[in-house]
Amino acid sequence: MSLVRQVFGKPWIWAFLATLATFVVTILFTGGASTVGLAQAALTFGAFSVIVGLGQMFVVTLGPGNVDLSIPATMTLAGTLALKVMETQDGLIWLGLVVTLLTGLVIGIANYGLIKLLRIPPIIATLSASFIVQSAAIWTNRGIRIKPPELLAQFSTASTLGIPNVAWLALVISVAAWVALERGIYGRFVSAIGQNMRAARLAGVPVDGVRFATYVLCALLAAITGFLLSCFSGGAALNMGAEYLLTSIAVVVIGGTAVAGGFANVPGIWGASLFLFLVVSMLNTYGASAGVRMLLTGVIIIGVIVAASRRPAR
């Protein structure tokens, strides 16, 4: 009994239940024909949302007004630059990785630099930075579609033990994020800042250092996702990051992370990412149009946040 109550007390349980329900409904419609294929697709596309979502999760946890709007531009720039320097050669993969990480690092530093130096809300800082990053991406991309190195293309589309490689990677990153959040001093500090920044500072939390690290982390994860996504889809497209702005925030909210900050949870990001993908594919199998899919996504986000606001946690 107490185990059941404990499990149902977790904030991420609803995302997973919804995921399961959508999965079953979709499978029922197709008569079980596409079970494996659907699960594979959900894990693959879910993995990308999970990685960006984790970065956004840490940022949102820093408290009201903290959100990173530069994620799409970062993804596109990192993917484009990495493919460019790798020149489709397997031997240059290391360079591609280095460039990806550097891109994330520089954008993260720039984001927090703007927040701190211009004393502007993070939303405006990351927005104006994203304009510049986006231009840099357009400029480097120039409509030329460079293919990823063969090895990377294979890796990102293949599976190991029946589970897509990108999902494994997302799992590894998630475990690391979970450890940092639940067991690490970093997670404690992020949560403290999100609950009350002044109280956290007066309790000895190095507020600037932690916020800086969080914005850099978010940009790094976005860069890595951009890198993976461009390898997966056979080249970097200019608009490839576009949908991830809304997705990254949506998975954080649906996953049970407090929008007001101070409380985050990693499993919920998985539940929400799979759920969002499955809702779309369920609506697809039922023949719903793109409009209906978007409409429902919006209604779900608003519904979740209104429902969550009723919780007495705050």
Place this chain on the structure above:
Amino acid sequence: MTQGDNPVISVNGARKSFGAVHALDGVDFSVRAGECVGLVGHNGAGKSTLVSILNGGLSPDSGTLALLGRPVERHSIAQARSIGLRCVFQELSLCPNLTVTENTRVAHRSLRGFGWRGRAARLIKDKLDEIFPDNGIDVGRSISGFSIAQRQMIEIATAFTSSDGSVRLVVLDEPTSSLDAGLAGQLLTFVRRFVAAGGAVVLISHILGEVLSTTDRIVVMKDGKVVADRPSAEFSTESLVGAMGSVVRAREARAARDAAASQTAVLSHTSAGRGLDFVARPGELIGLAGLAGHGQTRMLVDLYMAEGGSWRTPAARKVAFVAGDRAVDGNLPLWSIVKNMSVTLLPEIARFGLVDRAAEARVTADWHKRIAVRTENMDNPILSLSGGNQQKVLFARALASPAPVVLMDDPMRGVDIGTKHEVYAMLRAEAAAGRTFVWYSTEMDEVCQCDRVYVFREGEIVAELVGNEISEERILSASFAEKAA
């Protein structure tokens, strides 16, 4: 008695408690038309609670309230406004982004329709000129462009404006705190004129000279009770200070710490020309006294921030902070007691960036016992505790850290007497072991336990009292200026 016998407002036997604290303990208070009443008392005497009851912001636990002689069952802010009661609070309550005229519009619903701006401007301008001649305030400018003194003038003038119905009673809470002597004089002269014309004013001020010279009657409060209520002419500055303080109070025996004076400073703060410098030496218990909001918290926070730690935790931390305003500066409301207690200590008990949860449990269990937090389970949320026990957790948070100096920002607010005595004993033991405490307190008997006391007034240290010099009378007379600065 100029206008009949009915008071504008009167309360009888008003009681109000917040938890264990009796803010008002059976207060009788009334104001008649054509009367200026002074309300004085030390911090926590119950003045602001009384004002909140008068303006309808709070309702008393027991006691009766009458408006214009008629008893009122349920008082409210709207009702208080409707009989013409206005309050000027200490905190700025204008919209900083609006102009003076526009703020007048927000205060008066009837200022609308064609030409409202002109009417509002005339209304406020006339009142400003009436109270503060030659004020030079451009009513078309926004509030954020004005100095604190000008904002206070505008706020006072707004309270006296009337557009739909007359202003009967104005409560002025420290109205002259940021006005210079000339402006304060103009205001007090206006108050006399307003009263002579049949209005009523309640004047709360820490400048006893102006209370004595302006008011007809002075009500002295202490510990939630009215201890004196006599015509102003029967008081002098000395007798007022005497009435506010207790006659004799047995002070806790204090070990002489003269040896401390020779030791080097562990923490210091230079005043940059305003007031005295602040110095703290190892093992000292230093009190910060004076009226609330006169710069004590500000200096504690400055001292804390000056030690760095915003980008990374310093290797050897020098200061820890105990918040008094738990909701704003202290509690991390989503967390358990354990996590709240250990947050300052985390860098010490972490390995490779991971929290050593066994060590965390050990340390917090130890402090659970030492400081007797009343809970069965330390994993309960912090907000499940009573205020006093939350405060104990914040004490443990600071004391568990290795910092040699602990800054305390009036930490005993709303704490029951039993807890207080437990904490006092612990402070003395820790100080004897060499820790320094800088203790801002609004409670006289707490300040009197300290080795050395700095008295604050208007943001600066105005007096330093050592050892046997520390007494309630001396602190009070240093906190209250006799005339406007």
Place this chain on the structure above:
Amino acid sequence: MKLLTAERIRLLVPSMSLAVLLVAVFWLQPRTMSYTGLNLLFNLAVPIALATVAQMLIMMVNDLDLSMGTFVSFVACVTATWVQTDPLIGFAILAACIGVYALIGALIYLRNLPSIVVTLGMSFVWGGLAVLLLPAPGGVAPDWIRAIMTVKPPFAPMAIVASIGIALVAHWLVMRSSLGVVLRGVGGNERTVERAGWSVLRARATAYALAGFFAVLAGMCLVGLTTSADANIALRYTLLSIAGVILGGGEFVGGRVSPIGAVIGALTLTLAASLLSFLKISPDWQIGAQGAILIIVLAVRLLLNRSEARGTGQ
């Protein structure tokens, strides 16, 4: 009397940037210094200016509308379809949209929700509805809107006349009317407004409804210029409108907004794009230049505010 009050500084920076840009454009391309030239330069500024005013009304009460772009797109789709074929139903839909905006404003206040997340959800809803209405670009602008947008007033082209008109109306509504004062008061100090006996709920809903009204006008004008609509027609308006408000001297919190500044900000952003193309700077960097302008303006304003703070501090 001080010559440089905070309000004047706030208007000075955007006016100066617009003047500098205008001079640069005239210098580079003297032919623009004509009736038709100016009309071409500023043509698209009208809907952007309206959307910027709408965003400003939301920012006035310390919120942010991330659904502005999709909402304007949706309105454009409605205008090109329903308003064209069945004006009665079309206008009913648009009126309902304004009602939805008021409801959103009330919901955000009552539930104490973060406006960013709610409007993000709404952006999916409007986007979905727009796609349902017009799955592919199409529709026809009603003739009368087309006629209004292409009218040729004497002396100055339509775009300029309309922009001045928008600025004056918004200025009267927000800065001069007795209602606007209370709405700005909510942004400045909510408690004071409440203490004086006003309903903050009603004030916030009103601000949102007014924003909805201006956004509806933006969508209708846009269709008048483009003659047909598309579900993605105005997606960049979200970012443009925020940038326009900031450029025009508006602040993120505290109810400090400037309607005239917002319109100037919108004109500046439109002109910046033309200037870059005249400078033969690759269009790749156009968005980036907008970001850079935003950052520079924020930096300049920080410097001015600091020097002003020093001035009054003594």
